[in-house]
Amino acid sequence: xxxxxxxxxxxxxxxxxxxxxxxxxxxxxxxxxxxxxxxxxxxxxxxxxxxxxxxxxxxxxxxxxxxxxxxxxxxxxxxxxxxxxxxxxxxxxxxxxxxxxxxxxxxxxxxxxxxxxxxxxxxxxxxxxxxxxxxxxxxxxxxxxxxxxxxxxxxxxxxxxxxxxxxxxxxxxxxxxxxxxxxxxxxxxxxxxxxxxxxxxxxxxxxxxxxxxxxxxxxxxxxxxxxxxxxxxxxxxxxxxxxxxxxxxxxxxxxxxxxxxxxxxxxxxxxxxxxxxxxxxxxxxxxxxxxxxxxxxxxxx
Amino acid sequence: xxxxxxxxxxxxxxxxxxxxxxxxxxxxxxxxxxxxxxxxxxxxxxxxxxxxxxxxxxxxxxxxxxxxxxxxxxxxxxxxxxxxxxxxxxxxxxxxxxxxxxxxxxxxxxxxxxxxxxxxxxxxxxxxxxxxxxxxxxxxxxxxxxxxxxxxxxxxxxxxxxxxxxxxxxxxxxxxxxxxxxxxxxxxxxxxxxxxxxxxxxxxxxxxxxxxxxxxxxxxxxxxxxxxxxxxxxxxxxxxxxxxxxxxxxxxxxxxxxx
Numbered sequence: 284x285x286x287x288x289x290x291x292x293x294x295x296x297x298x299x300x301x302x303x304x305x306x307x308x309x310x311x312x313x314x315x316x317x318x319x320x321x322x323x324x325x326x327x328x329x330x331x332x333x334x335x336x337x338x339x340x341x342x343x344x345x346x347x348x349x350x351x352x353x354x355x356x357x358x359x360x361x362x363x364x365x366x367x368x369x370x371x372x373x374x375x376x377x378x379x380x381x382x383x384x385x386x387x388x389x390x391x392x393x394x395x396x397x398x399x400x401x402x403x404x405x406x407x408x409x410x411x412x413x414x415x416x417x418x419x420x421x422x423x424x425x426x427x428x429x430x431x432x433x434x435x436x437x438x439x440x441x442x443x444x445x446x447x448x449x450x451x452x453x454x455x456x457x458x459x460x461x462x463x464x465x466x467x468x469x470x471x472x473x474x475x476x477x478x479x480x481x482x483x484x485x486x487x488x489x490x491x492x493x494x495x496x497x498x499x500x501x502x503x504x505x506x507x508x509x510x511x512x513x514x515x516x517x518x519x520x521x522x523x524x525x526x527x528x529x530x531x532x533x534x535x536x537x538x539x540x541x542x543x544x545x546x547x548x549x550x551x552x553x554x555x556x557x558x559x560x561x562x563x564x565x566x567x568x569x570x571x572x573x574x575x576x577x578x579x580x581x582x583x584x
Numbered sequence: 585x586x587x588x589x590x591x592x593x594x595x596x597x598x599x600x601x602x603x604x605x606x607x608x609x610x611x612x613x614x615x616x617x618x619x620x621x622x623x624x625x626x627x628x629x630x631x632x633x634x635x636x637x638x639x640x641x642x643x644x645x646x647x648x649x650x651x652x653x654x655x656x657x658x659x660x661x662x663x664x665x666x667x668x669x670x671x672x673x674x675x676x677x678x679x680x681x682x683x684x685x686x687x688x689x690x691x692x693x694x695x696x697x698x699x700x701x702x703x704x705x706x707x708x709x710x711x712x713x714x715x716x717x718x719x720x721x722x723x724x725x726x727x728x729x730x731x732x733x734x735x736x737x738x739x740x741x742x743x744x745x746x747x748x749x750x751x752x753x754x755x756x757x758x759x760x761x762x763x764x765x766x767x768x769x770x771x772x773x774x775x776x777x778x779x780x781x782x783x784x785x786x787x788x789x790x791x792x793x794x795x796x797x798x799x800x801x802x803x804x805x806x807x808x809x810x811x812x813x814x815x816x817x818x819x820x821x822x823x824x825x826x827x828x829x830x831x832x833x834x835x836x837x838x839x840x841x842x843x
Binding site: 452459461462471472513521 | 602667
């Protein structure tokens with residue numbers, strides 16, 4: 284009996300040893316410790332907001348804001364201001380301009396968004412290539428969490444914490460605003476204010492994720508976790524929990540992968556998120572492709 | 585306060601949408617307090633627009649709306665109005681349960697964090713009970729039948745306990761049994777002192793439960809007690825597809841009819 288119990292332990296150890304090695308070895312480097320907890324934090328902030336963004340149907344708006352921050356980052360670096368400040372002003376400003384142009388023209392919203400954000404982005408490219416500064420365009424576009432500086436960490440933390448506090452305090456009103464803005468108005472809530480609250484929280488989240496994912500991939504972090512969770516549950520609190528879980532797992536594991544395989548951090552995080560989404564899409568019990576097919580074949584089940 | 589300032593007063597409302605579509609033209613009407621009033625007209629005749637103007641979702645180009653003598657904004661702040669939306673206007677895939685939706689009717693009474701108190705829970709439970717949805721309160725809203733969906737949103741309006749309740753096409757996609765049930769609830773609410781405005785393009789049911797009727801096709805064509813208003817002449821005028829240019833003239837004719 285004792286022999287049988289004793290046998291698997293070394294075997295298990297043999298299997299686990301390389302895994303521990305894989306997990307612990309990167310932690311000997313200070314920058315990796317930083318990168319892992321920063322990306323986990325960013326994962327939480329993005330995941331929480333992504334639930335509201337997917338339900339409100341604002342994915343394209345997220346894409347727009349993320350691209351519109353580029354000139355802000357360049358200007359901020361050139362003037363020696365915190366990057367987060369420039370990014371927030373330009374990101375939020377773009378959404379205000381989108382709203383204004385939409386109300387003044389007969390264009391549909393997606394066309395207005397397409398025009399404005401690419402305009403901002405192009406202006407950012409022009410600035411970045413003209414203004415002499417130590418801004419690395421590649422890092423803005425694709426993130427650089429492995430080389431994140433102390434001041435960037437502080438800015439990321441502040442933007443993320445402000446976002447979380449605002450959402451925590453206004454979560455029920457924001458959910459009502461996403462679900463039924465007319466009812467929100469009917470009971471005397473200021474829906475205009477909620478619209479701009481959600482937009483500024485969106486801009487802040489993008490500022491938070493800028494260093495981890497970069498502006499091109501940040502939209503994935505703003506949409507995919509919420510979209511994955513939406514396929515798995517019918518309850519908003521569960522959706523939040525699932526979204527945060529998938530996001531943090533992807534962020535931490537993605538950072539490890541990028542270290543071991545020497546690949547882009549933002550890229551591997553988003554690839555993992557997309558894989559989790561694909562799994563949910565196929566295997567989700569109620570809304571998965573497989574489940575729906577099975578139910579259609581056996582209507583009684 | 586004069587008693588006739590109670591109820592809903594609509595004065596000379598015109599609404600033009602940004603695509604230059606004229607939805608309402610010089611509409612004036614009065615919804616008497618403590619009655620069930622039916623708003624009848626063809627599809628595209630401006631029923632929803634009039635509702636949205638009364639609720640404050642749409643700002644009219646001209647004209648004024650008063651609810652119990654108050655402006656729309658004040659009425660919203662004082663929880664005087666609730667709205668039961670059309671089925672098409674609701675995202676049925678949204679991850680909220682029936683109980684969540686009904687609790688939303690209480691938000692206007694809660695503090696900023698919207699933490700429900702004992703009174704809020706009591707009102708929600710009572711409203712669910714009255715519409716017969718207690719057993720379904722944990723269901724996600726998309727898992728309900730057409731009639732249950734209507735009852736869930738009616739429960740939200742009841743939990744809000746507002747003086748005025750507007751229902752936009754409440755009988756669309758609902759079976760006869762549920763329609764009867766909703767009508768019974770509306771009559772109970774009226775007897776408790778609520779003012780109820782129901783829009784519908786289904787003429788058959790109007791005379792069975794509406795005390796008063798307003799006929800609408802881009803403007804108000806007739807209004808008054810259902811018995812007076814439901815004449816063949818008025819109905820053919822409302823549903824006849826008249827060109828807009830004739831509306832002002834017809835409007836004055838219908839006014840004469842009642843003066």
